[in-house]
Amino acid sequence: MNPRKRALHVIALLASALPGLTGCRGGGGDTILVGEFASLTGKEATFGISSHEGTLLAIEEINAAGGVLGKKLELKTEDDQSKAGEPANVVNKLISKDGVVAVLGEVASSRSLEAAPICQQNSIPMISPASTNPKVTETGDYIFRVCFIDPFQGTVMANFATNTLKAKKVAVFTDVKSDYSKGLAKFFKEGFTKAGGQIATELDFNGGDKDFKGQLTAIKSAAPDAVFVPGYYTDVALICIQAKQLGLNLPFFGGDGWESDTLVKIGGDAMEGHYFSTHYAADAASPKVTAFVGAYKKRYNGKVPDAMAALGYDSAKFLADGITRAGSTEGSKLRDALAATKEFEAVTGKMTINAQRDAVKSAVILQVKGGAFKFVETVSP
Amino acid sequence: MEWFSQQMINGLALGSIYALIALGYTMVYGVLRFINFAHSDVLMLGAYAAFFIAPAIQPLIPLPSVTGAMLVTLISALICAGIGILIEFLAYRPLRSRPKLTVLITAIGVSLFIEFTCQHKAVFGADTKPFPQLLPATDFHLAGLVVGSNDLVVVLVTAVLLAGMWFIVQRTKVGTAMRAVSFNQQAAALMGVNINRIISFTFGLGSALAAVAGILYALKAPGIEPLMGVQPGVRAFIAAVLGGIGNLPGAALGGLLLGLLETFAGGISGLSSYRDGIAFAILILILLFKPAGLLGKATVEKV
Numbered sequence: 001m002n003p004r005k006r007a008l009h010v011i012a013l014l015a016s017a018l019p020g021l022t023g024c025r026g027g028g029g030d031t032i033l034v035g036e037f038a039s040l041t042g043k044e045a046t047f048g049i050s051s052h053e054g055t056l057l058a059i060e061e062i063n064a065a066g067g068v069l070g071k072k073l074e075l076k077t078e079d080d081q082s083k084a085g086e087p088a089n090v091v092n093k094l095i096s097k098d099g100v101v102a103v104l105g106e107v108a109s110s111r112s113l114e115a116a117p118i119c120q121q122n123s124i125p126m127i128s129p130a131s132t133n134p135k136v137t138e139t140g141d142y143i144f145r146v147c148f149i150d151p152f153q154g155t156v157m158a159n160f161a162t163n164t165l166k167a168k169k170v171a172v173f174t175d176v177k178s179d180y181s182k183g184l185a186k187f188f189k190e191g192f193t194k195a196g197g198q199i200a201t202e203l204d205f206n207g208g209d210k211d212f213k214g215q216l217t218a219i220k221s222a223a224p225d226a227v228f229v230p231g232y233y234t235d236v237a238l239i240c241i242q243a244k245q246l247g248l249n250l251p252f253f254g255g256d257g258w259e260s261d262t263l264v265k266i267g268g269d270a271m272e273g274h275y276f277s278t279h280y281a282a283d284a285a286s287p288k289v290t291a292f293v294g295a296y297k298k299r300y301n302g303k304v305p306d307a308m309a310a311l312g313y314d315s316a317k318f319l320a321d322g323i324t325r326a327g328s329t330e331g332s333k334l335r336d337a338l339a340a341t342k343e344f345e346a347v348t349g350k351m352t353i354n355a356q357r358d359a360v361k362s363a364v365i366l367q368v369k370g371g372a373f374k375f376v377e378t379v380s381p
Numbered sequence: 382m383e384w385f386s387q388q389m390i391n392g393l394a395l396g397s398i399y400a401l402i403a404l405g406y407t408m409v410y411g412v413l414r415f416i417n418f419a420h421s422d423v424l425m426l427g428a429y430a431a432f433f434i435a436p437a438i439q440p441l442i443p444l445p446s447v448t449g450a451m452l453v454t455l456i457s458a459l460i461c462a463g464i465g466i467l468i469e470f471l472a473y474r475p476l477r478s479r480p481k482l483t484v485l486i487t488a489i490g491v492s493l494f495i496e497f498t499c500q501h502k503a504v505f506g507a508d509t510k511p512f513p514q515l516l517p518a519t520d521f522h523l524a525g526l527v528v529g530s531n532d533l534v535v536v537l538v539t540a541v542l543l544a545g546m547w548f549i550v551q552r553t554k555v556g557t558a559m560r561a562v563s564f565n566q567q568a569a570a571l572m573g574v575n576i577n578r579i580i581s582f583t584f585g586l587g588s589a590l591a592a593v594a595g596i597l598y599a600l601k602a603p604g605i606e607p608l609m610g611v612q613p614g615v616r617a618f619i620a621a622v623l624g625g626i627g628n629l630p631g632a633a634l635g636g637l638l639l640g641l642l643e644t645f646a647g648g649i650s651g652l653s654s655y656r657d658g659i660a661f662a663i664l665i666l667i668l669l670f671k672p673a674g675l676l677g678k679a680t681v682e683k684v
Contacts, residue, residue: 039509043507045509081500082507201650202650205652210612210613214643215653217387218384218385221645232507246387247520247527262511354555
């Protein structure tokens with residue numbers, strides 16, 4: 001054990017002793033208080049709303065089946081408005097004021113990265129449903145996720161571009177404001193060049209920009225076979241509209257940041273035929289998925305759950321499983337139980353937590369067809 | 382060469398929108414000598430007005446159509462003119478005799494108030510909403526170049542409105558009064574100019590321009606949210622300063638220049654993440670050598 005790790009452990013021990021001193025952490029009595037922070041409003045609102053709905057459904061199902069350790073779970077949700085700075089505020093509040101035993105959130109990597117150090121310092125396990133940037137769990141040993149990570153997603157998309165799209169030259173268009181986008185772009189480039197492909201050109205935008213024609217014209221003149229846009233849906237929709245206007249009729253493809261109804265609502269025709277990788281397909285034929293889709297539709301007026309909803313659901317189920325196996329809600333015991341998770345049957349596929357506290361599982365590729373997302377293929381790790 | 386021409390087209394289309402927004406900034410400044418920071422939020426309100434009006438008039442005039450788009454824009458512009466007059470009446474008029482700085486800070490306050498009120502769930506909500514297609518859009522292909530019909534509309538509307546504004550300010554009675562108020566409010570009042578009415582008119586006109594700009598901006602990027610005005614607002618403000626604040630053709634020139642700079646800087650691989658940095662660095666350089674702006678007149682402050 002190196003000195004730095006040792007120091008971390010001492011801090012962790014001290015921090016885990018604190019709750020004992022202050023008492024009544026975690027709702028006390030007959031409920032276990034679970035915190036959640038999500039982007040319920042703002043730019044990535046559909047992500048937050050989906051993951052929240054999934055999480056809530058899971059908590060309700062767990063409670064209906066008798067709860068965990070004989071207690072009911074109580075979900076305390078905070079909205080971070082898709083804004084930088086806000087996650088730190090709300091997670092601090094959840095931990096120090098409300099006294100939650102674990103924190104579920106966020107979808108966006110940048111915002112998970114903001115909350116992770118706070119959870120780590122307080123020895124409160126944090127489970128991100130859908131942050132795919134590797135840095136998130138590198139923050140410390142209390143940080144987990146139930147989704148795959150960008151090196152995997154980047155490789156999947158690189159193989160997809162090489163094998164399915166038969167692309168030799170790909171242009172990469174990155175959102176420099178987002179850790180998620182930069183990470184995914186990097187891993188895609190590594191994977192694609194390793195597979196023998198060539199990066200035609202690289203251009204950047206700032207998330208929230210409205211005019212992309214300058215960059216898209218440069219992409220057009222580089223004459224690639226396809227364009228990789230690892231962005232979020234609001235930007236991606238505008239990019240695809242303006243690309244279509246410029247006569248850039250190439251396949252565009254990206255990562256799980258694309259998955260939202262809003263993508264097609266804003267993008268319309270311009271989105272047709274484009275591809276993205278994500279965590280699960282609602283039209284996949286597996287009993288676990290069918291049961292989840294049925295329950296979700298019943299709970300939310302016929303709404304079809306997207307990947308974020310499925311991951312939110314999985315994050316809560318994963319936590320409940322951890323608490324049950326730990327037999328306690330104490331931070332360090334819960335962490336050990338979560339870290340030991342193997343072959344957990346989640347809606348988004350069978351997953352095992354590795355030494356980096358990342359979930360090892362498969363990815364799916366979807367295509368936009370007739371305004372809906374259609375299953376193309378599954379890629380295993 | 383094709384790349385260059387295409388970027389010119391992209392840049393002019395973007396710059397025309399900045400120019401249109403800058404017209405509103407510069408007009409209010411010309412009369413009142415203060416920057417109405419809430420202008421960019423009126424722009425957002427204009428886009429939202431159209432967003433709610435479009436489905437309402439759909440049964441009467443099917444959209445997308447030219448008449449439908451004109452009607453929606455007209456109603457939105459009227460609504461925003463009303464909002465602009467109201468903002469002036471409630472927030473700026475009580476402070477008119479106070480130092481200019483007080484009004485300026487109030488303007489920033491009004492801007493934040495509108496932005497964050499609109500982000501509330503009960504108002505518009507903070508999520509991005511798909512903007513309806515108001516105009517039938519086609520793309521014209523000429524020798525490898527692509528010109529969108531919406532881009533042509535933007536350029537045309539900006540040119541017409543610029544000419545219209547110039548006519549109102551220079552050739553009409555109310556314009557003469559506006560210029561008189563701009564020179565000296567007290568003297569204008571003594572000559573029988575109704576100052577309150579002229580200032581309200583200026584705000585109404587400026588806000589109507591913002592609404593038109595907001596709708597054109599939303600047609601270009603059809604996803605609207607309560608903070609959509611911030612980015613173009615800042616750019617248009619800078620465009621107005623660049624052209625010489627208070628000067629109408631200057632605002633248009635500044636807007637076009639900024640649009641071109643941004644588009645060209647954004648279209649260079651490796652530099653595209655510094656797009657705004659490059660554009661603004663060039664602006665700082667221009668202002669270092671021409672502090673009053675490109676078309677502004679240098680004034681000597683009497684002490």
